[in-house]
Amino acid sequence: MTNFTRRNILKTAGAAATLPLLGTMARGTAPLKVAFVYLGPIGDHGWTYAHEQGRQAAIAQYGDAIETTIVENVAEGPDSERVIRNLAEQGNELIFTTSFGYMNPTLKVAKRYKNVKFEHASGYKQSKNVASYNARYYQGRAVCGTIAGHMSETGVAGYIASFPIPEVVQGINAFTLAARKVNPDFQTRVLWVSSWYDPAKEADAAKALFDQGADIIAQHTDSPAALQAAEQRGLMAFGQSWDMSSFAPTAHLTAIQNNWGIYYVDRIAKVLAGNWSTGSTWWGMKEGAVEMSPFNDRIPAEVQAAAIATRDNIIDGSVPAFAGPISDNTGTERLAAGGALDDGALNGIDWYVEGVSA
Amino acid sequence: MLLELEARKEPSRSMLYLTPVIAVLLTMVFGAVIFTLLGYNGLAAVREIFITPAIDIGRWPDLGIKAAPLILIATGLSIGFRANVWNIGAEGQYIFGALAGTGVALLTWDMEGVWILPLMCLAGIVGGMLYAAIPALLKIKLEVNEILSSLMMTYVAVQLLYYLMRGPWMDPEGFNFPQTRLFSDSQLMPEIGDTFVHIGVPLAFIIALIAWFTMSKTVFGFQVRVVGAAPHAARYGGFNKNRTVLLSMLAGGGLAGLAGVFEAAGPFGQMVPQFPTGYGFTAIIVAFLGRLHPIGIMLAGVILAISYVGGEIAQTTLGLPNAAAGLFQAMMLFFLLATDILVKYRLRFGSAAPGGAK
Numbered sequence: 175m176t177n178f179t180r181r182n183i184l185k186t187a188g189a190a191a192t193l194p195l196l197g198t199m200a201r202g203t204a205p206l207k208v209a210f211v212y213l214g215p216i217g218d219h220g221w222t223y224a225h226e227q228g229r230q231a232a233i234a235q236y237g238d239a240i241e242t243t244i245v246e247n248v249a250e251g252p253d254s255e256r257v258i259r260n261l262a263e264q265g266n267e268l269i270f271t272t273s274f275g276y277m278n279p280t281l282k283v284a285k286r287y288k289n290v291k292f293e294h295a296s297g298y299k300q301s302k303n304v305a306s307y308n309a310r311y312y313q314g315r316a317v318c319g320t321i322a323g324h325m326s327e328t329g330v331a332g333y334i335a336s337f338p339i340p341e342v343v344q345g346i347n348a349f350t351l352a353a354r355k356v357n358p359d360f361q362t363r364v365l366w367v368s369s370w371y372d373p374a375k376e377a378d379a380a381k382a383l384f385d386q387g388a389d390i391i392a393q394h395t396d397s398p399a400a401l402q403a404a405e406q407r408g409l410m411a412f413g414q415s416w417d418m419s420s421f422a423p424t425a426h427l428t429a430i431q432n433n434w435g436i437y438y439v440d441r442i443a444k445v446l447a448g449n450w451s452t453g454s455t456w457w458g459m460k461e462g463a464v465e466m467s468p469f470n471d472r473i474p475a476e477v478q479a480a481a482i483a484t485r486d487n488i489i490d491g492s493v494p495a496f497a498g499p500i501s502d503n504t505g506t507e508r509l510a511a512g513g514a515l516d517d518g519a520l521n522g523i524d525w526y527v528e529g530v531s532a
Numbered sequence: 533m534l535l536e537l538e539a540r541k542e543p544s545r546s547m548l549y550l551t552p553v554i555a556v557l558l559t560m561v562f563g564a565v566i567f568t569l570l571g572y573n574g575l576a577a578v579r580e581i582f583i584t585p586a587i588d589i590g591r592w593p594d595l596g597i598k599a600a601p602l603i604l605i606a607t608g609l610s611i612g613f614r615a616n617v618w619n620i621g622a623e624g625q626y627i628f629g630a631l632a633g634t635g636v637a638l639l640t641w642d643m644e645g646v647w648i649l650p651l652m653c654l655a656g657i658v659g660g661m662l663y664a665a666i667p668a669l670l671k672i673k674l675e676v677n678e679i680l681s682s683l684m685m686t687y688v689a690v691q692l693l694y695y696l697m698r699g700p701w702m703d704p705e706g707f708n709f710p711q712t713r714l715f716s717d718s719q720l721m722p723e724i725g726d727t728f729v730h731i732g733v734p735l736a737f738i739i740a741l742i743a744w745f746t747m748s749k750t751v752f753g754f755q756v757r758v759v760g761a762a763p764h765a766a767r768y769g770g771f772n773k774n775r776t777v778l779l780s781m782l783a784g785g786g787l788a789g790l791a792g793v794f795e796a797a798g799p800f801g802q803m804v805p806q807f808p809t810g811y812g813f814t815a816i817i818v819a820f821l822g823r824l825h826p827i828g829i830m831l832a833g834v835i836l837a838i839s840y841v842g843g844e845i846a847q848t849t850l851g852l853p854n855a856a857a858g859l860f861q862a863m864m865l866f867f868l869l870a871t872d873i874l875v876k877y878r879l880r881f882g883s884a885a886p887g888g889a890k
Contacts, residue, residue: 215854244845247854250806252799256594257844258606263590264848276804280716296709338698338743368694368805420675524708 178239198224202445205241206446208232209266212246213273213396214371220396220415221370222246224432225272225295227416231435232442240442243323250275255282261288268445270438271295273370274339280304291450293441296341298521300452307437308341310458313488314347314430314518316495317466318347318412319393320484321358321427324477325410326390332383333364334376334400338532340523344396348495349392352484354529363388364532366405384409390427393424401426417467428481436462460489496520501528537877546874547784551829552821554874555867556835562867563860565854577852581842591730591750591841597799598837600736601626601791603830606813607740608787610746610824612780615760619781621667621682622788623812624689625660629789630796631693632659634712634803637719637796638701653793660789661782668781670790672774678781679819697805711804719748721798732794737789737830744826756780788812817865836861 195410210229213220229242243266248254254276261269262283270293272281277297284292284304292304300306322331331353335342346364353360365383367375373397380391380400384407391411392402401422411422413429437457445452457463466485469478487493496515500508502525509515515523526532560578568574585591592735596603612619626786633652640648666685670676697710721730728747747753759776766773788844791811796803822828843857 209848243848245854248844249809251804251809252597252795253840256597256841260844261848262595263830273573274709275804278801282589296711340707343708504876522707 177527183518205239206236206268206442207264207266208442209243209245209261209264209269209379211248211254211271211276212244212272213248213250213270213275215246216244216369218396219398220283220413220422221432222272222396223433224415225270228434228438232438235439236442236446239446244359248273248276251279255279257407258292259286264291267291268373268450270291277306286506291445297397300454302452305441305452305454307455307457309432309434311341311430311461311464312344313430313485313495314464314466315345315348315392316352316488317481317485318428318430319352320356320481321469322390322412323353323360323476324390324480325427325473326353326357328357328387328389329357330363330386330388332386332388332391333362334379334383334391334395335364335366335532336370336395336518337368338366338524341391343523344520345394346530346532347390347523350529351496351500351529354393354527356480360529361410362392362530364526364530366532367395369395371396371527374451375398376400377403380404380411382409398422413467419467419470424470424472427470427473431465431467433463433465434470458488459485462520503528503530504530534881536880537873538880540876540878543797543829544873544878548823549828549860551871551874552823552832552868554871555821555864556868559860559863564862566859567856573635574853576850577846577856578878580846580849580852581857583747584845585631585841591726591845594841595834595837596729598840599660599817599830599833600733601795601811602815602818602836603740603833604736604791604794605784605788606818606822606829607743607826608784609815610758610822610826610829611743612784612821613760613824615749615756615776615780616763617671617760617780617784618681619664619666619682619784620816621664621684621686621812622815623786623808623810624682625663625687625788626792626795627686627689627693628663628792628807629656629660629785630792630803630807631689631696632789633793634701634796637715638712640719641713641716642745644716644718646718649721649797652719652797653790653809656789656793657786658789660785660787660792663789664781664785665778668778672777682714683806686812688734693807694805698705701754701803703802712802714802715797719797720801721794730794732797734799736791736794739790740826740830743787748825752779768811788815817861821868837863839864865886 177279212222212225216222216226236440245257248257250273258271258279268291272295274296277294277299280292280294281299281301281304284301288303294304324432333346342398348352350362363383363386365379367379369375372487376395376397377399381404391404393414397417398421401418402413403427404421410427411425413426415432417429419426488495494514498509498513499511560582564574564578566576585595609619609622628833633656636652652752667678667681670681671678701712703711703713721732723730755771755776759773818829818832822832839857839860846852846856847854
């Protein structure tokens, strides 16, 4: 309430002086209420933590012009529907729902609250007031794959995966393709844990994969548990969503960082300016939405150079992550030399490249 | 000044019903103290978690939706618990019942008719019963401990769910995302008027009342209570223990299965791998907090629902971490178990008089 009073005084005192400035701020002077629904705890140091960093970036950018609310640990399904509905009820004007399982609940709530704008991460359905966004993590996976191809002594990587949805399959394939460019015999063994965040299961999966001969772990789950397991065994792993090196200073080679801040800042700007519209956004390394965290010093200089080359080639488009020829793991050729998989093919991908056992 | 426990000649009936109330009050007091010490506004935390959702009529639909499955499952479990049959696997029966209902929904997905939803409910009841019959028969025929077998069957049900979602029952138009089609209008629980409350919510309360009548007014209810309280007397009275074990397990499984269909065809509107959210386990708390009595179970279900919904409110209004709600629920169970001693013992203040209970 004190804020309100202060703002009221400002408004009346400086109304005439600030009128021209209000042109871009079509909404008036009350702060824009923005809410975030998180799947895990902020302290997962992975997926949710990265979204939280994005929120912090938005706060740093807009300060008092926005007022943000978060709800963490929201189970996918009916619980999320209730949380999203209540956030809309509480007057939030822009709501980011940051997990795939929130897709149908978000659409359901959006039907009732037509004036609220919703942003759903990692889904495939949009509506008039529901936009969707995701990042091209697979581009980062290709960089990890290049490193794995050089660093692995057994030539076998373990891959801890959640669900075989296109986003995850893209990552497994991009990682394996890049690794096999370095070491043509490279193998990726996938273990499904059927959860996005389950530290105990993730640690067990890592140990099982190490026991099967893997000496390097990549993961599409959110906790640093697998990295800790790698640290204990003196082996290697890649971080997920954010720099996880503090959990495994020796084992952590690099991590794919999801830089949601640039998207959040952009979308909030559009709402503030009154020109938000729905759509589907899929940014990658070129836009800065996907970045590599600092390389571990144990990676030799020439391997670091190869990794950087993979990244730069993806950014400038000279060698995309899915460049032909590509064969699947049954031996069928899926793409001839010279081609590249387009976004349509990537969004429906349900097969694995040669070298993957899933 | 010593505090002594003195055995009561008979368990105190008033304490039997007072201790849950005392437990809730102690939870509020200790919760306020703990969160104040942690630097939050402790009183406000208790208000937002326990009072706000209870007095705000706008929240009641949420409470009903959250409480309904807990009440249904706990009602079924309480029948078994009274007969000293420890069915810990209600979560598995809940999943299996929901899968049975989903199976009907997928078989009839291109059909219309008012008979579809009742058939799904029937399939859910039968599915839950069949799943509970396994540990029941193992106990009767082979004297396998039902606590272990029913609990382990839960994990089998979860794996079956994952298998069906990733394979045979996957939505063919769902981009390989592991989930079924959305249910059609003939397969969804109708919503009451303009609210988002599905008819399963009032039905859950009505079924709990029917269970109350059955347990207190019928021979079956009497038999269950005698078998649980005095197995020898039951045998002399000619009651068949095995039959009671089987029937009470079937009742628990049937109601858990029905709750599963209500949840799948209600708030979820489809089947997803994230379907199990622990209702089957939380219902055990509800059953005991409610003193295995249907009216108590209704109240306990609502109290648990309040703590869930309130936990989310506290996150959005006070910035309390999500773990707060879990802390409050755990304290509630802890204090309930701790104060339970007052049912059989009375507290005595005063000197250690000779002859006092040792």
